[in-house]
Amino acid sequence: MRKNSTAPWLLSLFESPDHISSPFGEMGSLFNWTWSYRMDSEVFIPHLKFIPTKLDLGNWEPGSQAANALL
């Protein structure tokens, strides 16, 4: 199927194997990457992110990375 293409193939899967259990057949060896909830997928995007609201200024020094982040 991919003989005529050098483009990488990405398979996205968002349901669990309990709901997508049918064999992949000849598509089984088609894909280079996956996009799924599995953390070992090349494309892994969790549903949520926690953003720190405070910078740790414990080692605050002018010119330091933390200081530059404030500027």
Add this chain to the structure above:
Amino acid sequence: MAAWIVSNCHLQPSKRNELVAALKNHSVSVDTFGACGQKKCSEKSHHGNCYREIADDYKFVFAFENSLCQDYITEKFYNAFDAGMVPIVYGLGNTSALAPPHSHINVFDFKSVKELAEYLIYLDKNPKKYLEYWKWRDNFRVISSFDAWCGACERIQRLLALPDKGSGHVKYDNIESWWKYVTTTTNTSACIHPKADKFDDLQSLISSH
């Protein structure tokens, strides 16, 4: 005390209905919302909105997945944090890697459903202890990765920039073995299927994984 918002009560390889029943048997008070519950959110309310609508009335909300599969976790986890309830997670998502410590309760951290129920009742009666599950909010705010397509696009651009464009990967020689198992080199199934009567030994349930 606890709310459960559920739209599909029949699809449940995880036997989550039975887990809820077992918690009720151990005196946890649970109100069920949605298609399968006695309670309903307002008509205009859907998805995350239902969580926000009920958040003032419940300390905990169940984030019970219908499948117990490697890393599988859905938006219920986010909805709980967003609305302002403490999520109780039943699933195999790596919640301690995704969320700050002491922000949620994982069913599989307990020996039995009885022990879990006793802990929830303890927190319900001890507001100080319960509020420790809110401390993370001093240091973090939670956002939804709603723009998943953008994130995926960026990630794909980075993959394409790699010298081998990922073509050297052997992981997916047979994608089925990756999908169905925890790794391609073991035959540990990615999913576990509890028997309905196994909730009194949660550790033996998870150890099969």
